[in-house]
Every structure is written in C-alpha cells, then in structure tokens.
Amino acid sequence: MRSNMKLRPVVVALMASGALLSSVPVMADGITASTQSAENSSVDVGQVNAAAQGTSTLGSREAQSLSQKTRFDSGQSIKVLDKHELAAAGPVGGSAQALSYAPGVSVSSYGYTGSTKTSISVNGIKQGWGGFSGGQIDNGSLSVTFDGVPMVNPSSGLWESPQVPQNGILQGIGITYGPGNPVDRWYNNIGGQIDFVPLQPTNKAGASIKMSYGSYDAKNIVFNVRTGSIDGWSTILAGGSGSSNSYRQTPDGFANPSYNYAWFLKTRKTFSNGDFSLGAYLAKGSGYRPVSIPLNPIAGVTMDGTPNSPLYSQATSGYYSSLPENVWFKRDGNTTWLVYSKLNLALDSMVGLHNTLWYRNGHRLHFHYNNYGLSNPKNLYEYNNPHTDVYGDKLWFSVALPYNDVDVGGFFLNSRYNSRNAFYNTNPPYYGSASVPNAHYRSDYFDQTDLAAFIQDRISPMENLHITPGVRFINYQTRYTPAAQSDFAAAYALSPQNNQGALPTASNSFTKVEPSVDFNWQPMKWLAVFASYAQAYKEPQVGGGGGLYQATPPIYSLEKSADYNAGIKIHFRDAAYLHNFFLLASFYHLHYTNQYIPFYDANGNYLGDANGDSIYQGVNMALEDDPIYNLHVFANLNFEKATFAHYVTGGVSYDGLPVSNVPSSTFNIGTAYSYYLSGVLLEPRIWYQYTGAQNIFNNNTTAPSQQKMPGYGTVNLGFDSTIPTRGSIPGLKDVKLSVDVLNLANNRYNEFQYITAGGLLGGSSAGQVLALPGAPLTVYGSIAVNF
Numbered sequence: 001m002r003s004n005m006k007l008r009p010v011v012v013a014l015m016a017s018g019a020l021l022s023s024v025p026v027m028a029d030g031i032t033a034s035t036q037s038a039e040n041s042s043v044d045v046g047q048v049n050a051a052a053q054g055t056s057t058l059g060s061r062e063a064q065s066l067s068q069k070t071r072f073d074s075g076q077s078i079k080v081l082d083k084h085e086l087a088a089a090g091p092v093g094g095s096a097q098a099l100s101y102a103p104g105v106s107v108s109s110y111g112y113t114g115s116t117k118t119s120i121s122v123n124g125i126k127q128g129w130g131g132f133s134g135g136q137i138d139n140g141s142l143s144v145t146f147d148g149v150p151m152v153n154p155s156s157g158l159w160e161s162p163q164v165p166q167n168g169i170l171q172g173i174g175i176t177y178g179p180g181n182p183v184d185r186w187y188n189n190i191g192g193q194i195d196f197v198p199l200q201p202t203n204k205a206g207a208s209i210k211m212s213y214g215s216y217d218a219k220n221i222v223f224n225v226r227t228g229s230i231d232g233w234s235t236i237l238a239g240g241s242g243s244s245n246s247y248r249q250t251p252d253g254f255a256n257p258s259y260n261y262a263w264f265l266k267t268r269k270t271f272s273n274g275d276f277s278l279g280a281y282l283a284k285g286s287g288y289r290p291v292s293i294p295l296n297p298i299a300g301v302t303m304d305g306t307p308n309s310p311l312y313s314q315a316t317s318g319y320y321s322s323l324p325e326n327v328w329f330k331r332d333g334n335t336t337w338l339v340y341s342k343l344n345l346a347l348d349s350m351v352g353l354h355n356t357l358w359y360r361n362g363h364r365l366h367f368h369y370n371n372y373g374l375s376n377p378k379n380l381y382e383y384n385n386p387h388t389d390v391y392g393d394k395l396w397f398s399v400a401l402p403y404n405d406v407d408v409g410g411f412f413l414n415s416r417y418n419s420r421n422a423f424y425n426t427n428p429p430y431y432g433s434a435s436v437p438n439a440h441y442r443s444d445y446f447d448q449t450d451l452a453a454f455i456q457d458r459i460s461p462m463e464n465l466h467i468t469p470g471v472r473f474i475n476y477q478t479r480y481t482p483a484a485q486s487d488f489a490a491a492y493a494l495s496p497q498n499n500q501g502a503l504p505t506a507s508n509s510f511t512k513v514e515p516s517v518d519f520n521w522q523p524m525k526w527l528a529v530f531a532s533y534a535q536a537y538k539e540p541q542v543g544g545g546g547g548l549y550q551a552t553p554p555i556y557s558l559e560k561s562a563d564y565n566a567g568i569k570i571h572f573r574d575a576a577y578l579h580n581f582f583l584l585a586s587f588y589h590l591h592y593t594n595q596y597i598p599f600y601d602a603n604g605n606y607l608g609d610a611n612g613d614s615i616y617q618g619v620n621m622a623l624e625d626d627p628i629y630n631l632h633v634f635a636n637l638n639f640e641k642a643t644f645a646h647y648v649t650g651g652v653s654y655d656g657l658p659v660s661n662v663p664s665s666t667f668n669i670g671t672a673y674s675y676y677l678s679g680v681l682l683e684p685r686i687w688y689q690y691t692g693a694q695n696i697f698n699n700n701t702t703a704p705s706q707q708k709m710p711g712y713g714t715v716n717l718g719f720d721s722t723i724p725t726r727g728s729i730p731g732l733k734d735v736k737l738s739v740d741v742l743n744l745a746n747n748r749y750n751e752f753q754y755i756t757a758g759g760l761l762g763g764s765s766a767g768q769v770l771a772l773p774g775a776p777l778t779v780y781g782s783i784a785v786n787f
Contacts, residue, residue, distance in 0.1 A: 061344075062148045062197045066172040068582045072571040075468055075518025075530045076180055077586045079103060079622050081173040084632055084672055088687050088716065090742050091212035091782050092220045092242055094260070094285070095164035095173070095196065096120055096128070102175050103620040103636040106663045106691050108752035112775035113218065113244050114165030115258035116287040117332060119752075123177055123588060124616040124642040124662040125191025127152075128161050138592060138614065138659075140541045141190035141559070147198055147266070147279055149340045149358045150186045153388045155417035155446040155478070157188055157541040160334040160364070162285020164196050165260035166240035168210060168222030171197045177588060177620065178563035179536035182454035182470040182516060183396060183407040188538040190561040190592065191616075198281075201234035201268045202226045207787040214740075214780030217255075218244035235267040247320050247775055248290035251303060254325035258287025274345040274352075279338075286333030286365075290322035292760065292770035295753070300763020303327075305373030312761070319748055320773055323372065330368040330382075337361055352398040354409075363387040373762065378430060379423035379439040386543065390415040396454075403460055410453035417446040419501075419543040419550075420487065436490045442500035443487035444550055446542050449477040456516075464522040472514040476539055476558065479507040480549035500606065501550040510558050512537045526575075530586075531566035540596035546606020547598040556596055563590045567620075579626040590616040597649075599702045610649035610702065614659050616642045630674040638666045649702050657704040658695040661752070663711070665692035672718075685718035699757040700767050712749030712774065717741045736784040746777040 064070055066080045079102045089097035094114020100107045102122075109118035120128045120142070127142035140157025143150065152159045164170075174195040179185055184193065205228030212220045222240030227233075239262060246256035262283035269276050294301055294313040302309035303317060304327045310317060340358035347353055368382035396409020423439035424432030432438030456470030482501045485492045492499060518532035537558040540548060548554050567586030572578035595612035618640030626632050642659035670687025690713035698705040722736045750771040758766030 063200050065174055066197055068571055072528055072569050075520040075532050077177040077565040079175045084634055086167050089167055090740050091780050092218045094161055096161035098167050101668050103622050104638040106666055110289050110772050111287055115162055115260040115285040118161040122192050127159055143186045143189040143193040146196045146281060149338055152188055153362055154187055154415045154448045154450055156543045162334040163283050163336040165285045166222055166262040168240050169198050169238040169264050171199050178565050179534040182456045182472045187450045189536050190538050198264050199224050199236055199238050201236045204228045210782055210784035212780050212782040215778040216245040216247055232270045237265050239263040248322040249320055250322045250324050252324040256288040256290050260285040277342045279340050282337040284335040289330045289332050291328055292772055295769045295771055298763055298765045298768050301761045301765050328370055328372050333365045335363045350400050354396050356394045359391040361389050376427055378425055380425040382423050383434040384421040386419050388415055388417040405458040408455040413450045415448045419444045440498050440500055441488050441491055443484045444501040445481045445483055447479040451475040467519045469517045475511045477509045481505050500545045506549055506554050508554055526570055526572050528569040534563050536561050545600050551606045557594045559594045561590055561592050577627045581625040584622045586620050612644055613646035614644050633671045635669040654703045660695050660697035660704045663692040663694045681722040683720040687716050689714050696753045698755040700755055709753040714743040714747055715745055717744055731787050733786045738782040740780045742778045749774045
C-alpha cells in the first residue's frame with residue numbers, strides 16, 4: 001500500500017478530486033496541509049496572497065491547484081502566475097496583461113488596462129477579440145474559468161478579457177497547456193484552459209485597500225475584506241474599479257476613455273466532513289476603441305476621410321494618433337455576472353462527492369459611429385448588443401483506493417445566445433433607429449445543450465509513479481432559430497433583404513469520445529518526468545454577421561485537437577540557493593483539425609469562410625526561485641512554429657503557410673529584492689518582456705501571409721516601500737507605497753498588424769498594413785493599507 005495512504009483521514013477524498021489533488025493531504029477543518037505550511041512562507045506561489053496577509057486560505061480545489069507541489073505531482077504542463085508576475089502587469093493592468101507573462105502567451109489590444117478587450121494566444125491558440133480584423137483563425141478555442149466556473153459563451157466560443165479586469169482580487173492564475181484531464185475539462189479546451197483563482201475566505205479576519213494613479217489620468221482602487229472563521233463560516237468581499245484615458249490621441253482632444261469594475265463575494269461553511277460555499281461575481285469593462293492606423297501614408301486615407309484633410313498614418317499624423325470622435329468612434333463594453341455554489345462532502349473514508357451549480361449572464365455592447373468621409377452613410381450607427389444566459393451543474397465522485405484515485409461524473413449546461421445587432425442612420429432621408437434599423441440587422445437565437453460524462457483513474461503502482469488514463473463522452477447540441485422577423489418586425493416589413501440571418505431553423509447534434517492519458521514519474525524527490533496526450537472537441541463559433549446557420553448551411557464537423565506534451569519538472573522546497581525553486585520545461589505538439597474560419601467586413605457583413613488544419617509545436621520553459629531569502633527571480637521562455645497543413649478559401653489553397661499572429665518566441669525575466677532600511681521594508685523590482693516576430697494576416701486575400709511584424713521588448717521598473725505602523729493606529733498593520741514605470745525606454749512598437757482589404761479606411765488602402773501601437777512609457781504611484 002502507498003505510504004501516503006496513512007496521511008488520509010476521513011475527509012481526504014473531499015478535496016482529492018482528480019490528478020491535481022489526489023496526493024494532497026486534507027485535514028478535517030478543510031484547510032490543506034500545504035496551505036497551512038505556507039503561513040510562514042512569503043514565497044509559496046500557490047498561496048501568495050494568504051501568505052502575504054499572514055493568514056491561511058480555507059481549503060479550495062482551485063487555490064490548491066496553484067501550489068508548486070500540486071503542479072510537480074501532475075502529469076500535465078501547468079504554469080501559475082504568482083504575485084510577482086501579476087504585479088508585472090502594473091497597478092491598472094488587467095487579466096490579459098498578467099497572462100502575457102506566462103510562457104507561450106502573447107496578447108494584443110488597443111488599450112493597456114483591464115477595461116479594454118484583448119486577443120490572447122496560448123501556444124498559438126487564441127481566445128478573445130481585441131477589436132481588430134484578421135488572423136483570429138482559431139479564436140474561442142481556450143477554456144476560461146473563474147473560481148472553477150466556466151465563463152466562455154458556449155455558442156460563440158468567446159470570452160473577453162474585461163470580464164476579469166481587476167488583478168487585485170486574484171490569488172493567482174493557472175494555465176493548463178493542452179486539453180487537460182477529463183475531470184477538469186469543459187466544452188472548448190482545444191488548446192488549454194485559463195483558471196482565474198480569486199482571493200479565498202481565510203481563517204483570520206483582515207482587510208486591505210490599494211489606490212493608484214498614473215499616466216493618462218489612470219485611476220484604480222481595489223480592496224478586500226475578510227471576516228475570518230466564525231462558527232465554521234468565513235466570508236470575503238473583494239472588488240475594484242478603475243478608469244483611464246487612452247494613449248491614442250485625436251485632433252479634437254477626445255481621450256478615448258475607458259472604465260471597469262469587478263465585485264466578488266464568497267462565503268464558505270466548513271463542517272466535519274466537508275464544506276459548502278456560495279459565490280457571486282460581477283464585472284464590466286468598457287472603453288472606446290481607436291481605429292487601426294496605417295504604418296505609412298496612403299493616398300486617400302486622411303484624418304476625416306475627405307481629400308482636404310491631413311493624411312492619417314504613424315509617419316504623418318503621429319505614431320499614437322487616432323481619428324476624431326466626430327467622424328469615428330466605437331464604445332466597446334463587456335459585462336458578466338455569475339452566481340454559483342459548491343459542495344464537497346466525504347461520504348465515507350473512501351468516497352467524496354463534489355457538486356458545482358452555476359448561472360452566468362454575459363452581455364456585450366458595441367456602439368459604433370462611422371462617418372469617415374463625412375458622407376452621412378446609411379449605416380452611420382451600429383448598436384450591437386448580443387447576450388448569453390448559461391446555467392449548468394457538474395457532479396462527480398472521487399474514490400480513494402489503495403493504488404488508484406478514481407474520478408467519475410459529468411456535467412450538463414444549457415445556454416441561449418442572441419446575436420442581436422442593428423445598423424442605422426437617424427438622419428434624413430433614412431430616419432432609422434436601433435429598434436427599426438434602415439440598414440443591416442440580425443436577431444438570431446442559438447440554444448446549446450452540452451452533456452459530458454467522464455471517468456479517470458490515477459493509478460499509482462509505486463509511490464513515485466502515477467499514470468492517469470481517462471475518457472470523456474460528450475454530446476453537443478445546437479438549435480438555431482431566426483428571429484429578426486419578430487424582433488425587428490418593422491424593419492423586416494420594410495427591408496427583409498437586410499436581415500443577416502436568412503436561413504431557416506436548423507439543429508445539429510454530435511456525440512464523440514475523448515480519450516486521454518498522462519503520467520508522472522519521479523526518479524528523484526526533486527525531479528519529475530511527465531507526458532500527456534489528449535483529444536478534445538468543440539463546436540465551431542457561431543454568431544456575427546452570418547456564417548454557420550445564418551448565411552451558410554450548418555453542414556460541419558466538430559473542431560478537434562490532438563495534443564502531446566512531454567517534459568521535466570524540478571522542485572526544491574529548501575535547498576542551497578534553491579528555495580521554493582520550480583522549473584518546468586516541456587515540448588508540445590498540437591494538431592488542430594476541422595477548423596471553421598469565418599470572415600466579416602467592417603460593417604459586420606459575412607464575406608465567406610475557410611477550412612483549416614494547423615499544427616503547433618514548440619518548447620515552453622518557466623522558472624521561479626528565491627535564491628536567498630529576500631530575493632525572488634522568475635523567467636519564462638517559449639519557441640514555437642505554427643503552420644497550416646491545410647488552408648483553403650475561395651477554392652485557393654494556402655497549405656504550408658505559417659499561422660498568423662503566433663510569435664516565433666516570447667521571453668520575460670524579472671527579479672525583486674527586499675531589504676530593511678531604518679525599519680522600512682524596501683523592494684526594488686526590474687523585469688523585461690519580449691515578444692518575437694510573427695506573421696500577419698492578409699484580409700485582402702482572407703488568408704495567412706509570409707509578411708512579418710517585427711518583435712519588440714520593454715524594460716520595466718518598480719519600487720515598493722512597506723512602512724510598519726507598530727500599533728500606532730489600532731488594527732492597522734502597515735502602509736505600502738509603490739512606484740511602477742512600464743516601458744522605461746519609451747520604446748515604440750506595434751502589438752498587432754494586418755494587411756487590410758480596404759474596407760475600413762478606403763482610399764488606396766487595400767493591400768496596405770494597418771497597426772495597433774502598444775503603450776508608451778507609463779508611470780504609476782500607489783498606496784496600499786493593510787489591516
């Protein structure tokens with residue numbers, strides 16, 4: 001019998017749900033042993049916030065998955081972003097800016113805070129949409145969770161970064177490369193999963209608040225209040241709000257402002273054989289999106305679209321210039337709110353029951369004004385307000401046997417997505433409105449039912465060898481109902497030809513089997529060799545201004561990935577110069593088939609689609625360590641090659657071309673050094689971030705291209721000073737003052753480029769390169785108070 005079996009009291013099965021936690025001892029009060037040991041450590045990445053507050057986090061499967069020991073024992077390739085890498089995003093940065101510090105992750109956006117949307121790429125597979133055209137070929141193919149609850153729209157496949165705009169309410173972020181184990185998988189884990197783990201209820205009461213101010217009138221406040229354990233109940237309330245102007249400048253002084261907020265409440269009751277928790281989360285991010293800018297001057301592309309206006313380009317109107325508000329603006333907002341409950345119950349000494357019940361509402365609002373050229377067009381305004389409602393339940397049992405940890409269960413969800421949109425002009429001779437559009441419109445409903453059943457078995461024939469075979473059985477159902485005729489009755493009566501959802505009611509149902517296996521062998525206590533293989537499926541994305549069901553008959557197959565990961569992990573808890581040392585080095589190969597790739601123009605019209613079959617392969621490395629007690633270092637590195645084995649659009653083959661918007665490499669390194677001076681704790685920080693060259697997409701051919709966008713890098717500095725109050729104010733522990741300087745050298749670079757088809761800016765722009773510039777030098781000051 002395995003030696004760790006003697007560590008298991010009656011509730012060990014409670015949190016031992018799946019390969020990630022099956023070897024973690026859990027005590028009767030619901031506090032994990034590794035969490036408790038972190039109370040006296042300032043560097044355990046899995047418990048960074050709890051450690052910093054001097055409290056222990058109550059047992060949480062999501063929180064436990066962040067620990068070094070859990071990752072070391074897993075057969076999966078997993079990266080965790082800890083407090084140092086979250087801080088590298090800056091005090092006004094959001095989830096996307098933090099994610100860019102994981103190996104193999106790149107981001108591109110029109111903004112620099114948590115308010116604005118960002119496209120995120122993990123090992124080349126994408127999620128989110130940064131508000132620009134081109135190259136989002138495999139979009140919506142990453143799962144995203146908040147406290148273990150899925151956040152992605154099951155129909156469109158999309159999650160937007162403003163749904164998690166405040167990093168200050170997070171304990172950490174976990175990234176699983178590849179589909180992962182069946183017990184952890186949801187409905188779109190083609191390329192991996194991003195897990196946002198919020199701050200958790202704690203044993204001890206406390207509170208903190210942080211306020212920041214900086215460049216471009218950026219303001220942010222974030223706080224948390226913890227009740228501590230009271231008769232087995234513990235609650236946390238955390239939240240934040242921020243606003244800023246854009247670094248993109250307009251001639252009329254319009255600042256392209258943005259704002260965000262997030263609120264999180266969770267209460268947990270711990271009892272003798274388990275725990276029950278209730279959670280609620282509300283977040284919104286909204287910002288004006290500046291127009292992509294040409295690299296070089298283009299005939300006919302001017303600041304207002306008329307021949308007599310100055311040319312609009314980085315070389316003429318200014319690197320960070322943008323079009324005036326009175327000719328073009330787009331306000332882009334995303335809101336999400338969810339409520340959920342979790343139950344973990346030890347039925348006996350071997351069997352644990354786990355249940356997650358949730359409801360989520362997502363709403364997107366794009367309000368667009370486009371009078372570029374001052375021509376008072378028929379589609380002067382766009383009012384795009386789609387929404388989705390999702391509810392579901394996940395139930396599974398964990399069984400702890402002498403040489404096996406078995407998880408068996410499943411989930412169901414139902415979702416309804418309405419793709420509502422309207423283009424109109426309120427002026428004569430059109431007299432349109434958002435409710436009675438005079439140009440294109442749509443209002444179609446996609447009802448999705450996803451069913452999954454799984455079983456996995458973590459087999460441990462020896463104490464240092466763990467093999468986890470698993471299988472999932474899925475059934476995905478989609479029902480499409482066109483509703484523009486009723487939802488836009490007046491417009492339909494006048495112009496039925498403007499309805500973008502022209503096809504009749506339709507439905508599809510798919511049943512598939514997803515096998516997987518991973519293993520973890522530890523020939524030495526500090527060395528693990530691991531490998532994994534998994535298959536995963538997802539529905540192609542729907543919605544937008546046409547595509548499947550709305551403009552193209554729904555004859556398709558589920559998109560599929562086959563993923564291999566293999567590598568080593570090295571972990572030292574307390575060795576010479578290796579204190580809390582963790583190294584991950586892995587090779588990956590992902591084959592993505594049956595890709596459906598729709599294309600739309602700037603007015604939301606469906607242009608056609610492509611079929612793809614792509615291969616992503618590369619190397620990821622991640623390192624974190626405290627060489628000495630007061631010095632922390634981190635480094636992350638990726639090299640990747642992504643190509644299309646097959647890509648056909650309009651009857652033309654582009655086989656063998658690189659996948660667009662996948663950097664050839666990413667790299668970041670940083671360090672923080674803490675020391676005392678006259679009783680004040682000082683911590684200077686410095687870090688560097690680099691994104692390599694990447695091929696760009698050609699909207700003119702609706703295909704990938706050989707043209708590259710150059711790589712770029714930024715140097716960043718920070719300085720913290722923590723002043724103890726020594727009881728001068730009752731309850732106040734310390735005050736922390738911070739300064740952050742991002743892009744110290746004021747390097748000019750573009751986060752995104754693409755070749756335009758000419759529809760956005762007109763003139764002679766077809767075939768020319770448009771760009772989104774990254775943020776220049778920004779400086780922030782912060783003050784934090786801890787109770």
